[in-house]
Amino acid sequence: MDEASAELPDLAPTFRARLPSDLPATGAWQPGDQRGDRQFFVFGGDRRFALEMGGSLPVLTIAYETWGELNTDASNAVLVCHALTGDSHAAGPMSSGHLTEGWWNDFVGPGRYVDTDRYFVVCANVLGGCQGSTGPASVNPDTGRRYGADFPVVTVRDVVRTQQRLADHLGIARWHTVVGGSMGGMQALEWSVMYPDRLRSMIVLASTAAASPQQIAHSAVGRLAIAADPRFRGGEYYDAKPGEGPGAGLMVARQIAQITYRTDETFARRFGRKTVDPLENFGVWGRFEVESYLDHHGQKLVRRFDANSYIILNRLMDLHDVGRGRGGTRRALANVRVPALAVTISSDALYPPRQQRELVYDLRANGVQCEYEVVDSPEGHDGFLLEHDSIGPILADFLATV
C-alpha cells in the first residue's frame, strides 16, 4: 500500500517471535525527524481549522514536495495523493529525510508516465500523518505538548481542505488532474465532489466510494493490535526511550495489512511452502519464507511510521464515504463535473473491482465521462504501485486528452 513491496527480504531478519523481549519495540521513527528536502506550508495561525467530526486545530503544517515547473498560466499542475503509509515523497531517491525511494518513482519523473518535464507535480503528506505534516506527534500549541491521544479524528474531507489551502498558496487555481490510489483515490474523489471548479480531471486507482465493512474490519484489528501493546500507553508514548515505543503492536498491524495488499498467487510464486529454518525438527517458531517476508515488512514500517498516525489514518479511511451527509453516493457524485478515469486491479481482494465498477456506474449515471480500466495483474491491491508498465500508459493517455 506504500512503497513497492516486491523485493525479497534484503535484511535477512533474524527476528524470532518466541519471546516478547525479542520483539522490536520501536524503530528509527522519532518525532521531529522528518525534514529532508520537503517544503512546509504553515497556515491557520489566524483562525483555527475546524474539522468535520468536531474539534479544531490551532495551526497546521503541510509538508510537500514538487517536481517540474509550474507554467505561466498555472495550467500544468498535477496533485498526487498518497496512500495510508505513503508520504510526500512520491518520486526521487532515498535520502536523509526519506527512508525509502519515491513510492511512485516508476510513474513520476522526467519522461515518465506522469512527465515532470511537462507537468508540475505536487505531493503533500496528509494531515494526521507522520512525515512532516501536522499529526499526533506534532506539538499542540494549545498545550505545548505532543498531541498523542488528543489528536482529533480527521477525515478525507479535512485532508482535501488542507490541500485546497496548499493549492491557493502555490497559486494553482485549477489542477490539471488530481490522482491517487487507495486512500489517495479517496482524496481524488472528494476533490472532485468538494471543489469541482478547481480541477480539470480526476483519476482514482484501486479505491472506493465508501469503505466497506470488511475494509473497516481489517483496519479495526490493526488498531486493536496497537492498542493491545502495553507500550502504546493509550497513545502517550512519545517520551519513551528509543526502542520502547509500541513497535510490536504496529508490526502486527502492518503484517495484517500486508497480507491484504498481496495475493496468494504472488506468495505462491515467490515463496511457496519454502522454509527459512530446516523442515527437519521444525519448531513452533520455525519460519516459512512468507513469515520472514512479513517480519521484514513489519520491521520496515516500524522504522518509518508512527503508531498514532497509523491509527488516525486507518480511522480516516473507515470514515470515507463520499455520500455521507450528501444524500448518498449517487447524489454526492452529481457534483462531479470533470472527466474521470478509474483503474482497478483484477486480483485486488482489499478494494475489489466490484467497488470501482459501482463507482464508475454511479459517475456515469450522473453524466460524468468516466473511463474504466481493469488491469489484469496477480499483484493484488499493491498492483497500483507495482504495475507501472500497464497502468502508466493508461494514465499518460488520459492526461494527454484532458
Add this chain to the structure above:
Amino acid sequence: MDEASAELPDLAPTFRARLPSDLPATGAWQPGDQRGDRQFFVFGGDRRFALEMGGSLPVLTIAYETWGELNTDASNAVLVCHALTGDSHAAGPMSSGHLTEGWWNDFVGPGRYVDTDRYFVVCANVLGGCQGSTGPASVNPDTGRRYGADFPVVTVRDVVRTQQRLADHLGIARWHTVVGGSMGGMQALEWSVMYPDRLRSMIVLASTAAASPQQIAHSAVGRLAIAADPRFRGGEYYDAKPGEGPGAGLMVARQIAQITYRTDETFARRFGRKTVDPLENFGVWGRFEVESYLDHHGQKLVRRFDANSYIILNRLMDLHDVGRGRGGTRRALANVRVPALAVTISSDALYPPRQQRELVYDLRANGVQCEYEVVDSPEGHDGFLLEHDSIGPILADFLATV
C-alpha cells in the same frame, strides 16, 4: 471456523480498546476445566508416542464423544474431525463442560444428515488442543509441570495416528467414513493416505492438500499477535491469576482469523457501514457494528480457548502438506483407495475452491472416484459450518452410497 458465528452479537460488549487496561486479559478458559460428558482414552504409558517433527510424548489423553450405537460388525462408525478451534463436541447442547452447543449440531444427530440413528459417530479433540486431549496445558509427567512452551510441534499425521489408536480402542477396524472441514479435512485426507485399509470413504470440506503461503501468513500474524502480548510470557502463563493471561493477544489473533472466515458480502448485508456509536463526533475509538462483531467473537474465543493450543494448532495447519516426504501431492494421493467427496464453498477466500479443485484433479488422476461439489453461498469459509441445508443432503447422499 468453529461454532456457527452467524448470530448477532448478543453480549452487547461495552469493550473499548482505547487503553490496554480495558482489554480482556484472559477469559473463563482454565487448564483442567474440560470434563463435561467427554470420555477419555489414555495410552502410551508403556511406550512413548514419537512425533513426526521429532520428540515424543510419554502419555496421551484423547478426549472424545460418541453418538449413536456401534453395530455388531462395527461397520457403521463415522469419524468427524474438527477444525482449528473446535473440539469433541460436534453435536449436543451447551452444558457444563461445553461453553457452546455442538459445532456441527445441524448436521449430526438423530434423523439429521449424519444420522445417529444409523451411524455411530465419534469426534475426538485433537492432540495439542485444550478441550480434554493432551495439549500445552497438560501436565508433563516427565517434569510434573504443565508443558507450556515445551509442548512439541505436532502434525496432522500425529493427530491421525492418535485417532487410529482410538479406533483400535473402540473396536473399529474400518470407518464407514472419515469427514472433516478445514483442519478437519486435512485429517480426513491424511487418514485416506496413511490408513487406506481402515476407512471405506472420506469427505473433505473447505480444505486443501497443502497449506498455501497465504494461509501460513494469516496463521503467522495470529501467532505474532499472541507472542507480542507480554502476558504470554513465551507460553509460560499457566500460573497467572485469572484475568492475567494472554487474552488480548489471542483476541487479536481471533479477529484476524474471523475476517478470513467470512466475506465482505455477509458483512455488508449484516452491518453495512452502521455504527454503534453515533457518527456525529465519532471518536478515534468509536465503533462500527462490524467492530463490535469482531470484539464479540474475540472475547468469546478467549473465554474458551488456550493461547498455546492456538499456536500449536495453527502451526500444525501450516505444516499440513499431504505430499511431504512422499514425493509430492500426486504421488501421496496414489495411496488413496476409497471413494471421496470434496465440497467447497463458492465464496471461501481462505480455502478457495481452486485448492479443492486441484485436490480433486489429483485424486482423479490416481483413479480415485471423487465427487466434487461447489456450494453456492456467500458465507465464505464458515459456510462448511453454516450451510447445513445445502451441504447436509450432499453428505447424506454420499454416505448412503458408500
